[in-house]
Amino acid sequence: MSTTNIVLCGVGGQGTVLATKLMASAAMDKGLDLRTAETIGMAQRGGSVSSYIRLGECGSPVIDHRTADLIIGFEPAEAVRIIYYLKKGGTVITSDRAIMPVTAALQGSNYDGAKMIEILKDLEGQYISKLFTVDTKKAIHDLGSSKVLNMVLLGAAARGGFLGPVTIDDIKAAIIKNVKPQFHELNFKALEYVEL
Numbered sequence: 001m002s003t004t005n006i007v008l009c010g011v012g013g014q015g016t017v018l019a020t021k022l023m024a025s026a027a028m029d030k031g032l033d034l035r036t037a038e039t040i041g042m043a044q045r046g047g048s049v050s051s052y053i054r055l056g057e058c059g060s061p062v063i064d065h066r067t068a069d070l071i072i073g074f075e076p077a078e079a080v081r082i083i084y085y086l087k088k089g090g091t092v093i094t095s096d097r098a099i100m101p102v103t104a105a106l107q108g109s110n111y112d113g114a115k116m117i118e119i120l121k122d123l124e125g126q127y128i129s130k131l132f133t134v135d136t137k138k139a140i141h142d143l144g145s146s147k148v149l150n151m152v153l154l155g156a157a158a159r160g161g162f163l164g165p166v167t168i169d170d171i172k173a174a175i176i177k178n179v180k181p182q183f184h185e186l187n188f189k190a191l192e193y194v195e196l
Helices: 017-030 075-080 101-108 114-123 136-143 146-159 168-178 181-191
Strands: 004-011 032-041 050-057 069-071 086-095 128-134
Touching: 004 017, 004 075, 004 128, 017 032, 017 050, 017 146, 017 168, 050 086, 050 168, 075 086, 075 101, 075 114, 086 146, 101 128, 128 146, 136 146, 136 181, 146 168, 146 181, 168 181
Parallel strands: 004 069, 069 086, 086 128
Antiparallel strands: 004 050, 032 050
């Protein structure tokens, strides 16, 4: 099996680490070789969080620059910030919902994420092969919770076939194994919310 390199990025509190844990659990339960690593930093204060998943035979969890097959961005500025990991012809799946960094809020910034989406769109075709922007504000409204944004995007990636051999059913099994039962149904709905 060839290696599939995936980077997940967002800010603290968006569930980047949980999404990585579920993806890793799903892959391990299928008997796949994998490595994961995380850069958390000031996550508890809304700072950048990024996780790296390598599926397949690989000696290190480190993803070299320009080698990621997929970037899943839970926040559009974070997707732009980490774009240098994407290989030419890679895929980006990102939320369109901006979360203003504390430093920007203190400076009175009017950051709304639209500029970040435009930057990604400018790279589509010449660098990014496929760009999918998910209307996560609508998803949060329809699902009734902002806490499942991570599952909306992970589900979109799975349903689009971008997670290598890991399927949406594999992720559901990982949810059953790793998430409290009262949250199963909501997470399942979130996984099925977007079809790419």
